[in-house]
Amino acid sequence: MYEKNVGNSTNILSIAQIAVMSAIICVATFTIKIPTYTGYVHIGDSMVLLSVVLLGRKKSIVASAIGMGLTDILSGYIAWAPFTIIIKAIMAYIAGKIIYRKNINENRIRVKLIGFILAGIWMVIGYYFAGIIISKFILFENVTLNQAFLISLKEIPSNMVQAIVGIAIAIPVSELLKKSKLIKA
Incomplete structure (x- = not known):
């Protein structure tokens, strides 16, 4: 695939x-x-992370942005789509940047885990700030910026769970694919 x-x-x-x-x-x-x-x-984040392993950095960025952006549009969360496209593209970029570093002499599973965790942390942070913008300018009338910061805090636990579940699925699936000789990473 490379x-x-x-x-x-x-x-x-x-x-x-x-x-x-x-x-x-x-x-x-x-x-x-x-x-x-x-x-x-x-569970879509597991496929975002897996796309990095299957397609490499550049293709996974595009596939993640399209796949997740399309999901928001089809689900009726159109206001979220621009944020999702950016957040998921950067998520794939972060994971890919770490996984495909040159001269890696470390354990590949550990490198994937680090890349996936940092990508997940980015996703949580990205959606926190997107939630502030959505809360302040789209979801609620007369919400102060301070209130928008507080409203957006409510989504952090669910985004953390989403990141953890995505990692928990992507790591073993990528290892199974590696053992099957379908992928290199």
Whole structure:
């Protein structure tokens, strides 16, 4: 899955890989959805993290942004979509940047775990600040900025659970795929 762009066939393959992974991310997010105060908790983050392992950094950024952005749009959370696209793209970037560092002599599982944890921390922080903006300017009338900061705090525990579940699924699945020789990382 780690081909260099040699010609049109590789570009078409890359587009197909991104499209399939975007669809998998979207479907995984729709599979289990637990409503929360301002959105929902899902297992789609496991596929965002897995996309980094399967597709590499660049393709996973695009697939994660498309898959999760599409999910918000189809779920009726259109106001969240721009934030989700940015947050999930950066989430994939962070995980990929750590996992695919040059000259890694460490245990690959530990490197994935570190990358996934830092990506999860970013996701929690990103959605906290997105929640502030959404609360202040879209969800509620006459909310002060201080109130928006407090309202957004309510989503931190569910986003933490979402990140932990995503990591707990992505690590063993990526290791199983590695043992099957389908992936390199």
